Amino acid sequence: MSAEPALLAPVSALAAPDRGRLAKLARNPSILVGGTVLLAMLLIGIFAPFLGTIDPAAINPSTRNKVPGFERTIRADDGTSTTFKHRMGTDSLGRDVYSRTLYGARVSLLIGVSVAAVSIAVGLLLGMIAGYVRPLDGIIMRFMDGLMAIPAILLAIAVVSLFRAGLGAVIVAIIVPEIPRVVRVVRSIVLSVREEPYVEAAIMAGTRVPTLMVRHILPNTVAPLIVQGTFICASAILVEAILSFLGIGIPPEVPTWGNIMAEGRNLFRIYPHNILYPGIFLCVAVLAVNMLGDGLRDTLDPKMGAR
């Protein structure tokens, strides 16, 4: 512009940069669809006891391997009887598949969210250190390369076999192979942002390193990490299902989609419903998380979206 005539006049008042962000997110169709489906899954998990389910672990030898729609009469102690309809049939131990699938959403989402949160937290810390403290960079990154060289499933199996099988062990087993990817993303951002003049200006202003990291570098990692987090979440849900399906994950009495499918594996040809219903839920959940991730990437990170 020319002579900047109005230096003392107010500079043009534009809206703050974050104002349009939410509106933009809400306009993206894949965020809308993915988010809605995911929210529905979450509600299903939370309200599973009130959605016409019975105890998902209750074994009933008299109603084994019933097809979807089978009706069972339950006699209460006072002599009255009610009929219960097995909407998705029963498994080979007579447990209600509908109840187990709905309760299974709890485990899957819990694992997805906690794995994403913990692996991002740990990866963020390691990535910041690797990106900023040069001497440690080589050590951390070579270790991460080593982790990445082992197939994720294999590593998870190894970790689970070290501990007693259980929710905690499975979560740790899935987190470990995810961490290197987060570290790489964070490190590359730190490496490019630390060269920015505004970071150097902060160094000149005497800002101490921890403050510098949190105040000037960390905010740049937020958008890419939200995106990365959704993909980790999707893959964690899948890996949990795989581990449970292989019988090395969460104990079989706990209803998870992987466990239900593992249970139904032997009789798959005759009674496909045992695998079909949890399979559909798994598919939809993973698809929804991935759609959400894609949408977030397109809106938050235009550079990656255009690839």
Added chain:
Amino acid sequence: MSPEGPVLAVDGLSVRLPGGGDRAHAVEGVSFAVGPGEIVCVVGESGSGKSVTAFSVMGLLPPALKPVAGAIRLEGENVLAASPKRLRDLRGTRMAMVFQEPMTALNPVLKIGDQIDEVLRIHTDLGPADRRAKVLAILGAMRLPDPERIAGSYPHQISGGQRQRIMIAAAMVLDPALLIADEPTTALDVTTQAQILRLIKEMQTRRGTGVLFITHDFGVVAEIADRVVVMQKGHIVEEGRAADVLRRPQHSYTRMLIGAVPSLKPAVTREIKAPVALDAVGIGKTYRSASLFGRAKIVRAAESVDIRIRRGETVGIVGESGSGKTTVARCIARLMPPSEGAILVPDIDIAKLTERRLRPYRRKIQVVFQDPYRSLNPRRTVGASIIEGPMNFGTNHADATARARDLMGLVGLQPDALARYPHQFSGGQRQRVAIARALAMEPEILIADEAVSALDVSVQRQVLALLRDVQERFDLAILFITHDLRVAAQICDRIVVMEKGVVVEQGVTAQVYAAPAHPYTRALIEAAPGRDFGVGEA
């Protein structure tokens, strides 16, 4: 098409901007002509619409920008009405363009000969042998040494100036009637710039090409133009023969632009006897690229540089890219540790202090960076950026804010603007904020690293005036890094000339300019564009 008519005639061109901008049209009612063998310079500051005009001629406007009125005739043919296919034919054969950035305009994975050959392959029916001969001939005409070797090189193997010659070669190989050059020398060093300008002029005289030359630099205009078109905010404000416009500018905006170009004649030189603020002795910086296999590579970015700055004095470091001037500045600011030497401020040596021991001295030296768009954190208000430093050193929030408000007034901005974000300011305003941020630390030494290089001349002049003002007010020692000898002449009391990491000359500004002792200094001063015309001395 008549041989006498103009090569290019732009007639009443208007290009609409998408809604929400500061004006409705990028350019409005622009008319001018380029005759055969004529160089027409379109001059203006950023946002004047000069590049939009050039891109309209080439048919390369982004889809959001639409020409809504007027005509562009290339040898009589209306380019605006041409089909995309016809436009492709015209580009390369009848008109060609040279861009600003020679680093990115060439494909890094193709050999240079093949890139020029591609133009011939697409637009002519020549056989491989004929094309090869033509490529070598044009490379020779560009005064490139050893055309055979250059044709077989990749872009990263040759220098920036050579790359720009290649761009011109690719543009000229089909003998277009019109060459459009969009700031082709802005990214180059002065000595290289002078060579490129000479080359363009020579090509144009020999081949009779019409040249549309876009620039912001009146020095370049004086050097090369036959006719000048001055643009401001999308309108042509003045047009005429170069000599007339430069000597007797009619429009106030042209007068202001020419007047704002700093003169090569040094301003009043002050004799400064104040105590020394900073004494850098034998500063050296060596990069060692340790390699697991083979020998380590050693690059000496700077070697035994001595710089002494007194309070209230401005010392300039001038040099071209790769001269090590920024390395020295960053070492003195301790943004990187120097490999050798001492930095006395003035009684303690900070060159080897650890970050913790160094911290109390950080206040003393502050930096104003080159790029005002990147030196402020976009996520924080400018107020937060300004008070960050003082608060790090224990000032409480209220005091720091009060001081920041004073400083905003001092640098010519409204104190209330503290609550705004950097993107709400123009480039010059941001540079003022950056100066306020540096001053908030109450420094004794201010390092300005190309602090005005990214600004338009009129804004540049204001920021230079501001620097001079705060220097007097706070008795600051200023270390001024620049590649621009004109700017250095205006603000520096003493000059240090660097070449390839070594100081080749240093002395009082007036003396260095009047009687440069070192051949490199002489070459730099001679290469400054427009010096024969005395631009900026009016």
